[in-house]
Amino acid sequence: MDALPPDHFLALSRLDAFLGTSAETVYDTSTLAAHDFDVDNRTGFMPPQAPPGRLPADWEAWELLLDSAIADPLQLGDKPGLSDADKRRSEAWRTSVRELPVIPITSLLRSETDLRRAHVVLAWTMHFYIHSLPPDVPVVVPAPLTIPLFQICAQLKLPPVLTYSDTVLYNWKLKAPSSKATPDLDNLQSRTLFTGTRDEEEFYLTSARMELRGVEALDLMRGTMDEAFVGDDLAMRRITTYLTRLASVIDDLKTIIAGVRQGCEPMVFYNDIRPWFRGADSGKRPWAFEGLDSDPSFEYPAELSGPSAGQSSLIHALDMFLGVDEFSHASGLTGASSSSSSSETTKKSAFLVRMQLYMPRHHRNFLNHLAANPRPLREIVSTRVGEEIGDELRQAYNGAVGALKRFRDYHISIVTSYIIQPARRVAETQGQTDLTGAEEVPLKGTGGTDLARFLKAVRDRTAAAVIP
Ligand code: HEM
Secondary structure: OOOOOOHHHOOOOOOHHHHHOHHHHHHOOOOOOHHOOOOOOOOOOOOOOOOOOOHHHHHHHHHHHHHHHHHOOOOOOOOOOOOOHHHHHHHHHHHHHHHOOOOOOHHHHHOOHHHHHHHHHHHHHHHHHHOOOOOOOOOOOOOHHHHHHHHHHHHHHHOOOOOOHHHHHOOOOOOOOOOOOOOOOOOEEOOOOOOHHHHHHHHHHHHHHHHHHHHHHHHHHHHHOOOHHOOOHHHHHHHHHHHHHHHHHHHHHHHHOHHHHHHHHHHHHHHHHHHHHOOOOOOOOOEOOOHHHHHOOOOOOOOOOOOOOOOOOHHHHHHHOOOOHHHHOOOOOEOOOOOOOOOOOHOOOHHHHHHOOOOHHHHHHHHHHHHHOOOOOHHHHHOOOOOOOOOHHHHHHHHHHHHHHHHHHHHHHHHHHHHHHHHHHHHHHHOOOOOOOOOOOOOOOOEEEEEEHHHHHHHHHHHOOOOO
């Protein structure tokens, strides 16, 4: 893959961005094409080069801890039949986390990519720590993790929890060296796994492949917005073509998500992989953070949901571009369950808004930029209905909305296979007639949603967005 151009913001010292004002206001966010949104025209929301796999030497102690959790390999603390030897090894590892010094992060601030790697390493380590604990002890994240993680989160404007970017966007490398600008979809591998299984890797890589296939969708969005600016009949014909192509890209996303069935076994996902993702709002124990009182700027996080592909900016971008989000992610559709540990404010926010808090801040800016589009596509299509060019345009628009609805239909069938049915099976083997005990009722998503009801509502509202 090509090297980053020297003026790419990822190649710049982050301190440049601190001169004068906050990092968030420095980058140019005036055009959809600007790579200051960290949206690359070859790799989309994935970084244009494989993210670094190691922090500089000063933070090697963090890397070594993560290495040893993986090599051990640490087991889930509530795994049935855990041996005494497993329990002892796991406790010894957690002791070494507690005994770690609090390592200052000052010189990490220079590099955006190192800060991201630090979030990856500490968030994975924290999930290893929390979920390897015996089920009957309180969750207290030790200060050597809390303090640097909160400091890094303040820089990156992310919550202190494992996110989709930690497991997918910044967790890959090439399988074989390649000079292609966009990696082949079968030339990726994950760097870090909880379980070391192919199932887990395929779960992450399915999303990564979708992100890369989504590059064409972003390109079509960009082209459409340019044509919308021109606004004449020729522009409308071009938009019609772009939307027809967009529908087929979305159909490809459906094919890619279907591919998860080839490498990831639903029961392995449900029993062995998914429990590692649990955030504070899908577990039964609250999370406490030791060292929270060491800095007056630290606050208990309002959001602590586990990683979910619901945090993928790509699907949200499609929703927003098509103007479907007003239906699919309307403010009433929060996805939050009444028992969720999210704060009252965030509980009331639409799922989309809530999930944006877990996205890299540049991608959040990108979505805000899309939302503020002065020439929204749906409005253009609606106002052209009845004109000569309007019918084909409307059909092409509805075709893209239909493809998104089909994607969501298929996504529901995936969630049924990977969560709803396994939960039922586990309940049956435990001799239960309902799901109580196996998982909370109603079943919750990793993002803390009342899963089945929420996903169906999003799907139905997507379908309702077609223009008659
Ligand atoms: C085995 C694979 C998958 C499972 C089990 C799964 C599960 C879920 C669950 C439980 C939710 C509910 C929200 C939450 O609480 O997190 C959800 C939402 C969502 N997922 Fe997935 N997911 C899978 C793959 C994917 C992939 C590959 C993508 C796209 C990159 C994706 C995109 C979304 C989106 C955008 C939402 C928000 C709801 C919507 O807009 O339709 N999912 N997923």
